[in-house]
Amino acid sequence: MQYVEINVTVNGELYNKTVPANKTLLRFLREDLFLNGVKEGCNEGECGAFTVLVDGEPMNSCLVLAAELNGREVLTVEGLAQDGRLHPLQEAFIEAGAIQCGYCTPGMLMSAVALLNRYPHPTRAQIRKEMEGNICRCTGYTRIADAVLLAVEKMDTAEKNQSPQRNQKVLAGTKK
Amino acid sequence: MAQHVLTPCEKYQREGHEWDRLVVKRKDTDGVETVVGHSQIRKDAIAKATGTAQYGADVNFPGQLYGACTRSPHPHARILSVNTEKARAVPGVRVVITGKDYPEPYGQFIADQPIIALDKVRYQGETVAAVAAETEEAAREAASLVEVEYELLPVVNSIEDSIKNETLIHEDWSRYECSSACFPEQGTNIGDSFHLNKGDVEKGFAEADLIVESKFLCGQLQHTLIETHTATAQANPYTKEIDVWTPNQSPFSIRGLIAKIFGVPTEKVRLIMTDIGGGFGGKYEAKCEPIAVALSLKAGGRPVKLTYDRHEEFEATVCRSTVQYYIKTGVKKDGTLTAQLVTGYWDAGAYVTTNPRVDYNAGFAAVGPYKVPNVKIDTYVCMTNRTLGTAYRGFGVTEAATLHEHQMDIVARKLHMEPLKLRLQNCLHDGDYGVSGDLIMTCAVDECLRAAAENIGWDKLPDRWVDEEGNLCGKGIACFNKLTGTPSTTSCVVKMNENGSLFIWSASREMGQGVTTTLPQFAAESMHMDLDRISVAPVDTTVTPYDKTTTSSRSTFHSGNAVLEACEDIKKQLCKLASIKWSCDENDVTYTDEGYIQRISDAEQRIHIHDVGKSGIMHEQLPVIAIGRYGTSDIFDPPPVDGRQSSRPTVMWMIGAQAAVVKVNPITGLVKVTKMGAAHDIGKAINPTGCLQQIEGAIVMGIGHALMEEMIYEDGNLRNGNMVDYKVPTFMDSDVETKITLVENGHPEGPYGVKGIGEPGLVPTAAAIANAVCHACNTDFDSLPIKPEHILFRKEVND
Numbered sequence: 001m002q003y004v005e006i007n008v009t010v011n012g013e014l015y016n017k018t019v020p021a022n023k024t025l026l027r028f029l030r031e032d033l034f035l036n037g038v039k040e041g042c043n044e045g046e047c048g049a050f051t052v053l054v055d056g057e058p059m060n061s062c063l064v065l066a067a068e069l070n071g072r073e074v075l076t077v078e079g080l081a082q083d084g085r086l087h088p089l090q091e092a093f094i095e096a097g098a099i100q101c102g103y104c105t106p107g108m109l110m111s112a113v114a115l116l117n118r119y120p121h122p123t124r125a126q127i128r129k130e131m132e133g134n135i136c137r138c139t140g141y142t143r144i145a146d147a148v149l150l151a152v153e154k155m156d157t158a159e160k161n162q163s164p165q166r167n168q169k170v171l172a173g174t175k176k
Numbered sequence: 177m178a179q180h181v182l183t184p185c186e187k188y189q190r191e192g193h194e195w196d197r198l199v200v201k202r203k204d205t206d207g208v209e210t211v212v213g214h215s216q217i218r219k220d221a222i223a224k225a226t227g228t229a230q231y232g233a234d235v236n237f238p239g240q241l242y243g244a245c246t247r248s249p250h251p252h253a254r255i256l257s258v259n260t261e262k263a264r265a266v267p268g269v270r271v272v273i274t275g276k277d278y279p280e281p282y283g284q285f286i287a288d289q290p291i292i293a294l295d296k297v298r299y300q301g302e303t304v305a306a307v308a309a310e311t312e313e314a315a316r317e318a319a320s321l322v323e324v325e326y327e328l329l330p331v332v333n334s335i336e337d338s339i340k341n342e343t344l345i346h347e348d349w350s351r352y353e354c355s356s357a358c359f360p361e362q363g364t365n366i367g368d369s370f371h372l373n374k375g376d377v378e379k380g381f382a383e384a385d386l387i388v389e390s391k392f393l394c395g396q397l398q399h400t401l402i403e404t405h406t407a408t409a410q411a412n413p414y415t416k417e418i419d420v421w422t423p424n425q426s427p428f429s430i431r432g433l434i435a436k437i438f439g440v441p442t443e444k445v446r447l448i449m450t451d452i453g454g455g456f457g458g459k460y461e462a463k464c465e466p467i468a469v470a471l472s473l474k475a476g477g478r479p480v481k482l483t484y485d486r487h488e489e490f491e492a493t494v495c496r497s498t499v500q501y502y503i504k505t506g507v508k509k510d511g512t513l514t515a516q517l518v519t520g521y522w523d524a525g526a527y528v529t530t531n532p533r534v535d536y537n538a539g540f541a542a543v544g545p546y547k548v549p550n551v552k553i554d555t556y557v558c559m560t561n562r563t564l565g566t567a568y569r570g571f572g573v574t575e576a577a578t579l580h581e582h583q584m585d586i587v588a589r590k591l592h593m594e595p596l597k598l599r600l601q602n603c604l605h606d607g608d609y610g611v612s613g614d615l616i617m618t619c620a621v622d623e624c625l626r627a628a629a630e631n632i633g634w635d636k637l638p639d640r641w642v643d644e645e646g647n648l649c650g651k652g653i654a655c656f657n658k659l660t661g662t663p664s665t666t667s668c669v670v671k672m673n674e675n676g677s678l679f680i681w682s683a684s685r686e687m688g689q690g691v692t693t694t695l696p697q698f699a700a701e702s703m704h705m706d707l708d709r710i711s712v713a714p715v716d717t718t719v720t721p722y723d724k725t726t727t728s729s730r731s732t733f734h735s736g737n738a739v740l741e742a743c744e745d746i747k748k749q750l751c752k753l754a755s756i757k758w759s760c761d762e763n764d765v766t767y768t769d770e771g772y773i774q775r776i777s778d779a780e781q782r783i784h785i786h787d788v789g790k791s792g793i794m795h796e797q798l799p800v801i802a803i804g805r806y807g808t809s810d811i812f813d814p815p816p817v818d819g820r821q822s823s824r825p826t827v828m829w830m831i832g833a834q835a836a837v838v839k840v841n842p843i844t845g846l847v848k849v850t851k852m853g854a855a856h857d858i859g860k861a862i863n864p865t866g867c868l869q870q871i872e873g874a875i876v877m878g879i880g881h882a883l884m885e886e887m888i889y890e891d892g893n894l895r896n897g898n899m900v901d902y903k904v905p906t907f908m909d910s911d912v913e914t915k916i917t918l919v920e921n922g923h924p925e926g927p928y929g930v931k932g933i934g935e936p937g938l939v940p941t942a943a944a945i946a947n948a949v950c951h952a953c954n955t956d957f958d959s960l961p962i963k964p965e966h967i968l969f970r971k972e973v974n975d
Contacts, residue, residue, distance in 0.1 A: 036227065036228075036230070036234040037226070037227020037228070038227070039231070039233075039402070039403070040233065040404075040483075041402045041403070041404070041486070042485075042486040042898070042899045043485060043486060044486065044898065044900065046486075046898070046899035046900055047402055047486075047899055049402050077225075077226065077227035078226070078227050078228075080226070081226055085180070086222070086225065086226070090225040090226065091180055091182060092185075093221075093225050094217060094218070094221040094222065094225050095182055095183060095184060095185040095217070096185050097184065097185075097218075097865045097866075097868070097869050099218065099220075099221050099225060100688030100689070100690075100869055100873060101402075101403075101451075101452060101453050101454045101455070101687055102221075102223075102224025102225075102229055102451065102453070102688065103401075103402045103403045103453030103454060104402050105224050105225055105227075106227045109225070124911075125911075127907070128907045128908055128910065128911060129907075129908070131907050132906045132907040132908045133906075134907070135400075135402060135899070135904060135906060136873075137399075137400060137401060137402060137454050137456070137873075137877065137904065138454065138869070138873045139869060139872065139873045139876075140872040140873040140874070140875055140876030140877070140910055141876060141905075141906075141907045141910035142872055142876075142910055142914070143869065143872065144907075145907075145910070146185075150185055
């Protein structure tokens with residue numbers, strides 16, 4: 001087995017790790033960094049529960065090798081809340097009733113962050129299209145779209161009230 | 177930084193239209209409560225939104241081994257030999273086991289299934305050996321190196337093959353221990369059968385002006401839970417103490433099965449329940465649990481984690497059985513139903529599992545919520561070499577509803593009657609007698625049908641029309657009635673902590689349906705207490721009191737009653753403690769509706785429930801802890817096997833209706849569901865958002881069942897056992913204008929009038945969509961899913 005040394009930033013923390021060349025990002029995050037928020041659903045890129053952001057782009061962590069991540073920046077659901085305060089998307093998912101069994105939720109949240117990086121004021125059609133790779137069996141999806149729109153509203157209000165850190169956080173994980 | 181106060185947010189604007197999801201029609205309940213009946217933030221939401229909820233595969237222990245299974249590539253074969261030598265030689269492998277290690281068979285209704293195949297395999301993917309190793313890679317590699325010599329046997333691929341009885345899946349049913357609720361037929365592939373007789377169907381058909389016969393097939397479905405099956409076991413080979421961490425829906429039934437399989441006393445088996453990443457009936461059976469236990473026992477008690485991958489999930493866990501139904505209906509010219517005859521065959525797969533219960537529940541629902549004086553229902557659980565059928569959100573009632581609602585539309589067409597009118601004319605009302613001769617009470621099927629229809633603007637729409645783009649459009653409606661598992665019992669313990677907060681110990685499992693929020697709501701309402709101070713404790717069978725299972729939409733009804741009973745006792749205990757503190761007679765203290773423990777003779781002397789902790793009344797006194805119990809054995813009239821007539825087959829009937837509008841592209845054959853109107857008699861909405869979540873999610877799930885999902889087998893080989901080829905609805909399928917009415921027709925025995933809503937949201941969905949597609953295309957599609965090829969090669973009706 002070949003091993004690779006990587007320097008990777010995960011949720012703002014720099015990690016220096018030696019990983020087997022064939023280890024997926026999903027297993028690296030779960031087994032080496034104990035970030036259990038990233039979920040395994042199918043291991044073939046179909047379910048979306050594995051979604052994390054790499055340099056701001058949504059990635060199938062089950063199909064990416066940890067060894068490829070040298071010098072890159074990863075954001076997982078554990079990196080969304082800051083200073084013990086939930087991200088507006090997390091608040092909105094809770095308030096709009098977008099969570100049931102919750103297994104898809106971390107992946108959904110990460111896809112939603114990526115969506116808002118791309119479309120800060122998305123339409124429902126854009127939400128559906130951008131998030132179609134995330135499967136949810138419980139909610140029927142509509143409340144997840146509701147939650148994204150509610151989060152946008154929250155972030156807009158925060159911006160109006162001159163609290164810029166709310167919006168910066170959405171862009172966390174984007175390579176500066 | 178302080179956390180924002182989170183509040184439920186309903187009725188969000190959708191693209192400029194406010195689609196009203198919550199319309200409450202109150203019939204009996206008063207709606208004066210302050211916690212019950214008001215939408216609440218889910219208790220489990222923050223953990224789930226932050227990635228900190230602990231699901232099955234998130235459990236890890238130091239020194240843990242990883243399990244993997246060797247699976248049969250053949251659907252039906254005799255096992256001639258199993259050679260584990262190469263597997264054992266893989267570095268890191270600690271244990272390899274085969275069927276001979278733990279040959280005790282198990283099964284809820286009939287013990288026909290070994291944990292690892294013994295003499296033959298009966299479905300593709302059946303476990304033939306299992307491995308535990310230091311790493312998952314080593315375990316999977318070793319599992320692939322187990323050499324099995326098979327002698328292939330003829331494959332029973334379909335119901336038709338099964339009922340010929342030329343090849344028997346189980347040669348001798350009499351070898352198995354069988355419960356009194358299962359009736360296998362010796363020398364056949366029939367694992368169970370159900371027979372219901374009411375009145376005289378021949379007489380009913382003789383009285384009819386019109387006889388209509390049709391058939392309907394519902395295809396085989398996989399639950400496709402996003403969390404695959406998993407279990408972590410630590411089993412001490414010397415003391416035989418067995419601990420299992422698992423996301424399972426039925427801790428106590430799995431505890432019993434494990435005790436039996438391993439021959440240990442029940443109390444030595446401990447099930448610790450993790451969060452569940454989707455249940456829907458799929459996590460009702462023992463799957464990973466016994467194999468993980470077996471591996472741990474052989475590994476000297478080291479913890480073993482066994483997690484199935486997605487392919488194993490499809491071929492080797494459980495599914496919803498295919499069912500082929502035949503129905504014959506007698507009806508008078510004026511639309512009055514006189515008789516209904518239903519015959520059905522379930523493709524139950526290779527082992528009986530829960531199929532007798534599916535068959536039973538579907539049997540009681542097979543004529544629907546209609547007045548039919550003469551009924552005969554005969555259904556059979558047929559064994560095949562396919563994966564195992566089990567409960568799937570509705571226990572067969574979804575399939576039964578699809579059958580009778582498809583038939584009602586054919587009857588309406590032949591009588592030139594409006595489909596909704598035919599249903600309203602025949603539907604059950606309070607005081608009518610149901611299919612088992614039971615007196616119908618608190619039945620709002622009439623209201624539900626009307627409300628569901630109104631929610632899509634039924635009266636303004638023709639049966640079928642063509643839109644400006646040339647799409648074929650149609651509307652359809654469907655209603656249902658479903659029983660809940662009766663008799664069943666539950667219990668809970670409510671414990672007051674030193675600071676005056678409450679823990680509820682209940683084994684009703686949270687699997688997304690919201691029970692860990694509704695149970696505290698009952699306690700909060702009863703005690704007039706802040707909901708934040710009440711929570712459901714983690715579930716562990718060594719401390720959590722018994723609950724039958726988290727199935728059959730029973731938890732809120734049953735456990736809610738138990739919680740209310742315990743809360744009454746808590747109030748009494750608090751009054752007693754206050755009387756000690758106040759040195760007065762305990763009969764001089766009462767618990768008020770406002771949550772005060774108050775002296776009757778001196779209203780000034782009182783303690784609010786929120787101040788109990790600091791009041792000192794509990795200091796150095798007996799702990800405040802109460803038991804709540806609820807069971808339905810006393811009201812249950814057991815339906816005898818010859819005809820199943822009973823005055824009370826179920827403690828409650830769940831009732832509802834849905835209507836659909838679809839447009840069908842005649843060039844591509846693709847169907848788009850544009851509108852869904854739903855109305856469900858839930859008795860009482862405890863957490864209205866939770867009720868809507870159940871129905872909205874079920875509707876999208878039902879779109880998949882109606883139009884996409886189907887497990888495809890050829891000669892016992894599963895052809896689409898992965899999420900690429902087995903299509904479930906995605907975000908792109910969710911663009912459906914949905915309007916839901918919650919009908920609150922309180923049940924006298926339900927806590928605050930509640931019934932159940934976990935399964936019902938799904939039951940009429942596929943039926944309503946199928947009927948709409950049939951109308952749009954002027955075709956009697958007689959199977960689900962309705963796929964583009966069916967639409968493109970349709971045969972229009974001309975009667």
